[in-house]
Amino acid sequence: MSGEPENLNIQAELARLEPYAEAGYYLALHFRFTSPLMFFQTFDQAWIRHYAEEGYVLRDPMVAWSYANSGATRWSDGEIADPYGIIDQARSFGLKHGVTISCGPVQSRTVCSVAHSNREFTDDEIAEMRTIVSDLHSLTEPKSQMTKAQIEALRLIADGHRHAAAAHMLGISESALKVRLSSARQRLMARTTPEAIQRAKSLNVL
Numbered sequence: 001m002s003g004e005p006e007n008l009n010i011q012a013e014l015a016r017l018e019p020y021a022e023a024g025y026y027l028a029l030h031f032r033f034t035s036p037l038m039f040f041q042t043f044d045q046a047w048i049r050h051y052a053e054e055g056y057v058l059r060d061p062m063v064a065w066s067y068a069n070s071g072a073t074r075w076s077d078g079e080i081a082d083p084y085g086i087i088d089q090a091r092s093f094g095l096k097h098g099v100t101i102s103c104g105p106v107q108s109r110t111v112c113s114v115a116h117s118n119r120e121f122t123d124d125e126i127a128e129m130r131t132i133v134s135d136l137h138s139l140t141e142p143k144s145q146m147t148k149a150q151i152e153a154l155r156l157i158a159d160g161h162r163h164a165a166a167a168h169m170l171g172i173s174e175s176a177l178k179v180r181l182s183s184a185r186q187r188l189m190a191r192t193t194p195e196a197i198q199r200a201k202s203l204n205v206l
Contacts (some may be wrong), residue, residue: 013136014040020129023095023115027133029140031109032202037140038189043115047093059084066102066111072126074099090115099126101133110137146187146205153180155206158197 017025024043028036041048057063061082065073073080075087075098082088090098095115104110112133114121121129156166167177181193188203190196200206 009139010136013132013139017112017114017129017132017136018042020121020125021114021116023098023117025112025114027110027112027136029110029136030104031111032107032204035202036110037199037202043095044093047090047095050089050093056084056086060086062087062098062100062113063111066100067106067109070102070104072099072101072130074120074126076120097121099129101126101130103130103134104137108141112136140189146184146200149180150184150187151200151205153177154184154193154197154200157181157193158201158206 014027017027021042024041026039026041026043028039030037051057061080062073062075065080075090087098090096094117096117097120098113098115099121101112101114102109110133112129114129152170153166156169157163161169163174163177167174170177172180181196184200185191185193185196188196188199190199197206
């Protein structure tokens with residue numbers, strides 16, 4: 001797909017982040033409403049399951065911090081309230097030291113938490129990670145407004161119409177419909193049409 005260079009660039013930026021994340025990372029790009037445009041995480045699966053089962057996203061002090069602040073903070077910052085002891089629990093899963101980075105406007109916030117098992121991150125490392133996260137935020141910024149034709153094509157497929165029926169309703173050939181869907185996927189940096197529909201909904205386009 002012709003949108004692949006952008007995906008390759010994303011992977012290249014993630015590769016820059018990985019050496020710092022000795023105990024894994026969580027990256028949510030462009031949070032809008034209740035979900036991000038895309039996210040990646042490499043934390044230990046046991047911690048991921050525990051975090052999800054306990055519903056910690058609604059109580060996580062670093063999530064609260066990231067919405068109230070831009071910049072970076074260590075998890076060990078004594079001024080960050082953690083009434084549910086989530087940071088202490090993370091330590092028992094090997095995430096003993098960490099940094100959370102937040103950038104972008106509140107309506108399209110990018111949040112990244114990076115962990116290390118045996119030491120704090122240095123100021124220089126945090127500065128470099130902030131640069132990487134900022135680059136990823138910019139790289140994945142939703143493209144300019146989608147065209148009416150792209151939206152119409154996505155909406156019909158989202159409503160459950162098959163390609164042939166959707167093309168007939170739009171008065172175009174099935175191959176022309178596929179071209180519109182392909183361009184919509186590229187605009188939304190999605191690999192599949194269902195993924196493009198999900199992202200379009202998260203952006204309040206559909």
